[in-house]
Amino acid sequence: MQDMKEGMHRIRKELGPEALIIQSRKVRQKGWRGFFAPRQVEITAAVGKPPLEPVKQPGGTAFQKIQEEIGELRLLLNRLLVRGPMPAENKDQDQSGLESWRLQLQQQDVYAELIEEYLTEIEAGFAGEIQLTEEIVGLVLRQKIRKSVRVAPEKSAQVQVFVGPTGVGKTTTLAKLAARYAFYQGEKVGIITIDHYRIGAVEQLRIYADIASLPLEVAVSPGELQRALEKLNGCQRILIDTAGRSTLNLNHIQELAGYLQNLPPAEIFMVISATTKARDLRLICENFRRINYNRLIFTKLDETSTYGALLNGIHLTGLPVIYLTTGQSVPDDLRLADAEKISSLILGEEDDG
Ligand SMILES: Nc1nc2c(ncn2[C@@H]2O[C@H](COP(=O)(O)OP(=O)(O)OP(=O)(O)O)[C@@H](O)[C@H]2O)c(=O)[nH]1
Ligand SMILES: [Mg+2]
Incomplete structure (x- = not known):
């Protein structure tokens, strides 16, 4: 031409x-x-064709997740490319993106050391290359949080034990899961309680067991627990409820550890309320360590708008989260944990539920 x-x-x-x-x-x-x-x-x-809309596949969550991730990275990359390298005079200047997310994480009661870790990594990772706007820091932060949240497949053992401080929702969560496994997944489920301390504890569980027609055994000593386990051995899933123990009463926690020391390999769920104060969470995670819990469940998400406890608990223990509970209703108010949901809660973003 x-x-x-x-x-x-x-x-x-x-x-x-x-x-x-x-x-x-x-x-x-x-x-x-x-x-x-x-x-x-x-x-x-x-x-140039606009990027394809993600295909919504019924039940195809893994597929959807990959698509979302690709979409997000593409978006991030586009923004970085469009903006081009940061002008020399702006280097060392614009911290507004970092600062506004620092505030958001602080308001969510995320531990200061964790906030520092995330933001320093982001700052160092981009080392004056691009302008760290709120949008860009948000995107990278989201990826980071998602990566730090470990989830694990549910039901990796026949025996599941619910431990944790008083009143966090251990028994209610056990009842939700018993119904989930028995009714929705067709499993043969048995329940054992070793909580004979609190008045009404056995009755509370018996009501759930009767409604669902599930066998319930009450054990008042480690020996009885062994016998109850043998009795229910034909069940695919055996759920064990324990008495809530004060975080500060190490003798009680030790006594509980005594009950559980001869268990077959089990999923031991540490049940933590999302409303737990950041400082107390350290004590809880530390003092219950002798129970050798290996999974986390966060309850009462419906009772707070501050979700730092989730990220802090994961950070303190390095353990995977399995379930989240969102209300008192048995069996409905329970969902499988996922990193996407947790990062949305922490970052204050809209979520589909
Ligand atoms: N809002 C809300 N309430 C919940 C949730 N889970 C449990 N609860 C309520 O919390 C209260 C205590 O629940 P329990 O299941 O008895 O707690 P627990 O940990 O077994 O208590 P102890 O055995 O006494 O240590 C009850 O009123 C439950 O209905 C939840 O996800 N959200
Ligand atoms: Mg209980």
Whole structure:
């Protein structure tokens, strides 16, 4: 083509109004004649299509997740490319993105050391390359939180034990799971309680067991617990309820550890209320350590708008989270934990529920 104007006209005609100019340059015509002819314009163009909408697949959550992740990374990359490198005069200046997320994490009661870890990593990772706007820090932070939340497949053992401080929802969560396993997943489920301390504890569980027609054994010593386990050995799932123990009463926690020391390999759920104060959470995680819990359940998400306890608990223990509970209703108010949901809660983003 002789000039750019003519080129643009032909491109729009042949490729349509959405054509993108990728490159243009002046070139000589091929052959010896080219040396004497005026230079021509060479334009490389492409038709840019908008990114595809993620395909919503019924039940295809893994697929959806991968699509979302790709979409997000693409978005992030586009923003970085569009903005280009940060102008020299702006380097060391714009901290507003980091600061507003620092505030959000503080308001969520995330531990200061964890906030520092995330934000320092983000700052260092981009080392003055791009402007750390609120949007970009938010995207990277989300990825980081998602990565630090470990989840694990449910039901990795026949025996599941519910331990934790008083009143956090151990018995209620056990009842929700007994119904989930027995009714929705068709398993043969048995229940044992070793909580004979609190008045009404056995009755509370017996009501749930009777409604669901599940066998319930009460054990008042470690020996009885062994016998109850043998009795229910034909069940695919055996759920053991324990008495809530004060975090500060190490003797009680030790006594509970005595009950559980001869268990077969079990999922030991540490049940933590999302309403737990950040400082107390350290004590809880530490003092219950002798129980050798290996999974986390967070309850009462419906009772707070501050979700730092989730991230803090994961940070303190390094353990996977299995379930989240969101109300008193048995069996409905329970869901499998997922990193996406937890990061949305912490970052104060909309979530589909
Ligand atoms: N709002 C809300 N309340 C819950 C949730 N889970 C349990 N509860 C309520 O918390 C209270 C205590 O629940 P329990 O299941 O008895 O707690 P626990 O840990 O077994 O208590 P102890 O055995 O006495 O240590 C009850 O009123 C439950 O209905 C939840 O996810 N959200
Ligand atoms: Mg209980």
